[in-house]
Amino acid sequence: MxxxxxxxxxxxxxxxxxxxxxxxxxxxxxxxxxxxxxxKPNGLRLSLMFSLTGAALFLVSNYFPIVTIDSNGLSNSTTLLDAPYRLVHDGIPSIAALVFATTFLMPALEILALIYLLFPLSLGRLPPGFSYAFRLVHFVKPWSMIEVFMLGLLVTITKLNAFASVVPDIALGSFVFLMFTVTAAAANFDPHSFWKQIEIVKASQGKI
Ligand SMILES: [Zn+2]
Structure with a gap:
């Protein structure tokens, strides 16, 4: 080596x-x-662990309602994907596309690309097309802005509370944890260790 x-x-x-x-x-x-x-001896393993946890939290965050709004006896539950949907409905598709990309598509791609790279590698196998997936991780990272969305969401909830009763739902909690796990997964994904590991697996397969 x-x-x-x-x-x-x-x-x-x-x-x-x-x-x-x-x-x-x-x-x-x-x-x-x-x-x-x-x-970082355990960096890649930690990154994989956080990515898998992130994938589970991502599903929970998008499946369950994020808040329930009670107003004049009417109860209304909202999921995360309702936000871009409402924006399309309100006639601002460009903002809807931006919200969809930064809070759904890019975080999903980031988590999936990390799992795609790190899971086979943890089993001593080379992920097919790893250089493309590696570049994808770097491409989506600046576009994944769930913490910005989270901040906006908390401000909105606080403001809305003046007009209606806003009850935080299960997805809000999992979204907070998702924010931390995605950050931890990215922070532990050290490119230098990644390429070292690729070289080690290649060598063990007799490819170099
Ligand atoms: Zn220098």
Missing amino acids: GFNEILVCDQCDLLLDEIPLEPGGKAACSRCGNILYRN
Whole structure:
């Protein structure tokens, strides 16, 4: 296994020799101090665990109502996907598309791509088309904004409470946990460890 690979600092373009690290250690660029890579022994396993938990929470968050609004004896339950649906209904499809993409589509793709990459890898297999799925994770990350949506939701609930009784439902709780699990899954997905693991699996299959 080539430990003397050369890498490039993505901040200042300095060429550096890769050195092996102690578990928990990190390598910084000697010129600009940018963190180049870390040795997180359980990072990928943790990322997979958080992604699987995130997938379950995602289903709960979208299936069950997020709030129930009681007004003048009328009770109305709303799910997360009702938000873009209402926006289309109100004649603003562009905002509806943005809400749908940032709170449903992109987080779903991020979770699925992470599971797609990490599950086979945890069993010592190569996920087919892993370079595409890896790029997908990086593409969707800036577009996945469930924490922004969550903030807007909490503000709306607080404001609505002046006019009607707004009761938080099961999906609101799971959505809060989803926010943390998705962040934890992404934070533990270390690209350097990922590619190392790909090399190890390739080597064990005799592909290099
Ligand atoms: Zn540098």
